[in-house]
Amino acid sequence: MPHKTFFAFILPSLIAMILFIALPIVSVVVQSLYVEHPRVLVEVQNCQPFGGCTTEVRVDTAAMAELKASAPMGQFNGLGTYFNRGHLAFSEVGAILATNSGIGDIISRIYNLPFYKALAFTLVFCFVVTPLAMTLGFAIALAVNALPKMTKGPVIFFSLLPMIITPLVGSLILYWMIQPNGIIGASLQHLFNDPTLSLRQSPALTWASLLFYGVWTNAPFSFVVFYAGLQTVPGDTLESAMIDGASRWERVRYVIIPHLMPLATFVALVQLMDNFRVFEPIVGFSAEANATSLSWMIFNDLSGDSQLFGSAGATSVLTIVGVIILLTPVLIRTWRDFNHKVV
Amino acid sequence: MKFLLKTTVSLGVLCLTAGAAFADCGIEGTGSVRILGNDFEALRLVNTTAEECASGTVTVTANATAEHKNLQVPALSINPAEYTVAEVANNSIVPLLNQDLIRPLDDLVAKYGASLQPNQLIKIDGKVMAVAFMGNAQHLFYRKDILDKAGVAAPTSYEDMLAAAAKIKDAGLMEYPVAASVKPGWDLAAEFVNDYLGTGADFFAPGSAELSIDNEHGLKVLETMRAMSKFMDPDYLTFDANSIKAEYEAGKTAMMVEWGSLAGATIDDEGAAEGVVANTVLAAAPTIGGGTIPAAALWWDGFAIAKNISDEDAAASFQAMVHAISPEMVAANPAVATWLVAGYEPGPAAVGVIATANGGARAYPMQPYMGLLHTALSTELAEFMAGSEDAEQALADVKAAYDTAAKEGGYL
Numbered sequence: 001m002p003h004k005t006f007f008a009f010i011l012p013s014l015i016a017m018i019l020f021i022a023l024p025i026v027s028v029v030v031q032s033l034y035v036e037h038p039r040v041l042v043e044v045q046n047c048q049p050f051g052g053c054t055t056e057v058r059v060d061t062a063a064m065a066e067l068k069a070s071a072p073m074g075q076f077n078g079l080g081t082y083f084n085r086g087h088l089a090f091s092e093v094g095a096i097l098a099t100n101s102g103i104g105d106i107i108s109r110i111y112n113l114p115f116y117k118a119l120a121f122t123l124v125f126c127f128v129v130t131p132l133a134m135t136l137g138f139a140i141a142l143a144v145n146a147l148p149k150m151t152k153g154p155v156i157f158f159s160l161l162p163m164i165i166t167p168l169v170g171s172l173i174l175y176w177m178i179q180p181n182g183i184i185g186a187s188l189q190h191l192f193n194d195p196t197l198s199l200r201q202s203p204a205l206t207w208a209s210l211l212f213y214g215v216w217t218n219a220p221f222s223f224v225v226f227y228a229g230l231q232t233v234p235g236d237t238l239e240s241a242m243i244d245g246a247s248r249w250e251r252v253r254y255v256i257i258p259h260l261m262p263l264a265t266f267v268a269l270v271q272l273m274d275n276f277r278v279f280e281p282i283v284g285f286s287a288e289a290n291a292t293s294l295s296w297m298i299f300n301d302l303s304g305d306s307q308l309f310g311s312a313g314a315t316s317v318l319t320i321v322g323v324i325i326l327l328t329p330v331l332i333r334t335w336r337d338f339n340h341k342v343v
Numbered sequence: 344m345k346f347l348l349k350t351t352v353s354l355g356v357l358c359l360t361a362g363a364a365f366a367d368c369g370i371e372g373t374g375s376v377r378i379l380g381n382d383f384e385a386l387r388l389v390n391t392t393a394e395e396c397a398s399g400t401v402t403v404t405a406n407a408t409a410e411h412k413n414l415q416v417p418a419l420s421i422n423p424a425e426y427t428v429a430e431v432a433n434n435s436i437v438p439l440l441n442q443d444l445i446r447p448l449d450d451l452v453a454k455y456g457a458s459l460q461p462n463q464l465i466k467i468d469g470k471v472m473a474v475a476f477m478g479n480a481q482h483l484f485y486r487k488d489i490l491d492k493a494g495v496a497a498p499t500s501y502e503d504m505l506a507a508a509a510k511i512k513d514a515g516l517m518e519y520p521v522a523a524s525v526k527p528g529w530d531l532a533a534e535f536v537n538d539y540l541g542t543g544a545d546f547f548a549p550g551s552a553e554l555s556i557d558n559e560h561g562l563k564v565l566e567t568m569r570a571m572s573k574f575m576d577p578d579y580l581t582f583d584a585n586s587i588k589a590e591y592e593a594g595k596t597a598m599m600v601e602w603g604s605l606a607g608a609t610i611d612d613e614g615a616a617e618g619v620v621a622n623t624v625l626a627a628a629p630t631i632g633g634g635t636i637p638a639a640a641l642w643w644d645g646f647a648i649a650k651n652i653s654d655e656d657a658a659a660s661f662q663a664m665v666h667a668i669s670p671e672m673v674a675a676n677p678a679v680a681t682w683l684v685a686g687y688e689p690g691p692a693a694v695g696v697i698a699t700a701n702g703g704a705r706a707y708p709m710q711p712y713m714g715l716l717h718t719a720l721s722t723e724l725a726e727f728m729a730g731s732e733d734a735e736q737a738l739a740d741v742k743a744a745y746d747t748a749a750k751e752g753g754y755l
Contacts, residue, residue, distance in 0.1 A: 035750070035751045035752075035753065036751065036752050036753035037753050038753045039711065039752070039753045039754050041551075041552070041711070041754075042468075043550055044467060044468035044469075045466070045467075045468060045469060046466070046467050046468075046709065047464070047465065047466035047467075048433075048465050048466075048475070048643060048706055048709075049462045049463060049465075049475050049478060049643050049683055049706075050478070050641040050643065050700060050704070050705070050706040051641075051705060051706050053466070056708075056709060056710060057550060057551075057552075057710055057711065058440065058467065058468065058711065059440070059441045059711045061440070061441070061442070061443035062443075064441075064443075065443065074753075075753075077751075081751060084747045084750070084751070085743050085744065085746075085747045086744070086747045086748070086751075092743075112726075112732070112736070112740065114722065114744070179578075180578070196577060198577050198578050200578045200580070200581050201577045201578055201580065203729070203731070286526060286580075286581040288526075288527040288528055288722070288725060289527040289580045289725040289726070289728065289729050290580075290725075290729065292722075300718070300722060303413065304412075304529070304714065304717065304718045304721070305412065305434050305435070305437065305438065305713070305714025305715075305717055305718065306438070306712075306714035306715045306718060306748070306752060308748055308751055308752065310751055311748070311751055
């Protein structure tokens with residue numbers, strides 16, 4: 001294809017990508033470098049139905065409007081927001097490393113910082129859910145592939161349900177089921193003969209339920225991709241393996257898995273990216289006390305009575321950096337494979 | 344054809360009768376009234392009453408949504424503003440004041456506000472910025488029958504509640520005698536604010552944004568909250584105001600500190616287990632640590648008028664809202680809320696809020712940086728309530744989180 005034709009071909013997507021992906025990211029990066037102007041505060045008389053009149057502090061809006069007109073972005077803070085306690089907390093971490101009473105103390109005190117607490121859960125979610133969901137998806141794909149043709153359609157439909165349901169709704173459904181009067185919660189109480197057992201009260205059990213939800217909701221994606229991949233496994237190779245006396249497990253291990261490996265890389269890439277942005281189950285499970293994620297931190301900064309755009313921007317940029325770090329090994333591997341094939 | 348005729352006639356009659364209803368609203372001139380507010384029964388009632396003012400020259404629309412706090416600043420920043428009326432409370436008026444998005448109402452009050460009482464006017468720096476029409480507070484709901492069986496008197500303080508809870512539990516009457524909305528997030532922070540107000544101490548150093556909760560009062564509040572949690576359902580960290588109302592109505596708990604605005608729905612005939620409603624007593628919020636004032640923030644709900652709209656729209660909006668909160672509306676709906684309007688006769692659901700206000704409870708603070716503190720409390724107290732952190736550490740974390748946010752917000 002001549003360069004000109006190629007360029008004309010991808011121009012619409014290129015424009016869309018710049019408008020809807022590149023520019024918003026640039027704006028978030030710029031936003032994260034600024035904080036609000038110092039507020040001009042004045043003391044004024046303030047009267048209301050309860051308690052009568054008192055002297056209270058107010059923001060001097062006229063003075064603030066002048067400041068805003070001269071510098072609409074706020075005041076430049078450089079990387080200050082990235083380094084403060086709400087994010088990378090360099091000075092706090094430094095203080096912890098300087099004075100501590102052993103490794104356990106260091107971990108518990110760093111875990112007390114909001115960013116690291118969120119990062120811990122985010123990473124655990126990523127690295128537990130991704131392999132488990134892929135394994136489960138692969139197992140379902142193998143099972144469905146072995147079914148008679150008649151039953152395949154309905155089974156595929158049911159297997160895809162977790163992916164079709166809106167994540168927030170899906171997490172709410174599971175959350176209601178694990179309540180003590182829900183079907184799973186009540187069954188567990190009965191099974192362990194412990195009427196006070198509740199999956200919602202301890203951090204470990206909350207994490208376990210969130211991870212379970214993650215596997216449940218992510219497995220269908222792996223299943224769909226692997227199932228499609230299974231249709232392309234060469235029948236000749238499988239047959240010759242059977243003639244050589246390979247068992248079903250050996251055929252899966254030495255024929256099917258190597259064949260699906262490039263697909264697995266692709267699925268891992270997408271799933272890692274998705275799981276790093278875990279958010280809905282935390283809200284759905286009301287798990288804020290025990291588990292937070294980077295996306296939840298952004299949500300928390302932007303909701304409520306006061307909105308911190310700089311802080312939310314900094315967390316967003318750190319999330320992007322995190323995704324890039326996570327994907328680097330997979331990308332390097334893909335790049336090597338690609339070069340290998342070309343040669 | 345006959346059907347068409349019938350429809351036309353009935354439509355005509357509808358227009359005539361509706362026109363008659365519009366007439367008593369009597370808005371002068373033309374204008375557009377666009378209301379933005381929270382979504383609960385009392386506000387919906389106010390909105391529908393305001394909609395009666397719609398006529399050939401005045402249009403009235405209302406958007407009642409729980410997301411109103413996220414909508415109001417952007418919606419009122421544009422010119423002309425998306426909404427002409429913002430229904431606000433102690434906390435949600437602050438962002439509008441900080442950004443200078445609402446207009447002084449003194450001239451409108453003088454012209455159209457004859458039915459308003461002086462204490463309804465929210466004055467800031469001598470200018471009326473909002474008009475309040477209802478009050479709200481969290482206060483004590485308790486089951487008289489259970490307390491009688493346990494042999495304890497009506498509790499008036501958190502210390503009484505703890506003693507009563509221990510007796511109820513020991514007597515085997517209830518497993519979890521106490522409930523409170525302490526779900527991490529807005530609810531948990533509100534619980535701390537309530538209790539801290541009850542100690543009589545201030546959140547900030549006078550005249551500055553410097554936080555001052557890291558003291559014996561803060562510790563006392565946290566100690567009480569932790570002690571109460573021992574008598575709560577183990578899932579207490581996932582309970583918000585609606586969940587504890589459900590627990591209470593199911594007869595699973597004997598005492599709860601709950602919103603006055605939910606009292607009506609709690610003591611109505613719907614949804615409660617046998618004997619709950621008949622034995623429910625509404626009382627002032629409990630005091631804390633030997634204090635004398637009820638440990639609960641008093642809230643007002645009111646309306647403010649947007650700045651970036653035409654004067655005609657502002658006048659029409661103000662008149663429609665004054666009609667919506669008229670003494671006649673309140674007289675017809677006394678049970679819906681604790682109204683602050685002239686001639687209001689408190690119903691049985693309002694006694695808790697009124698007792699709390701009469702007890703001298705303090706209003707939810709309106710400082711411009713209070714929202715930042717509320718957010719810091721909402722996330723940093725979670726670990727303390729879960730029991731994995733001590734009180735000193737929790738207060739230090741709140742201060743660190745608040746300082747970080749206040750620096751970013753330009754207050755420190």
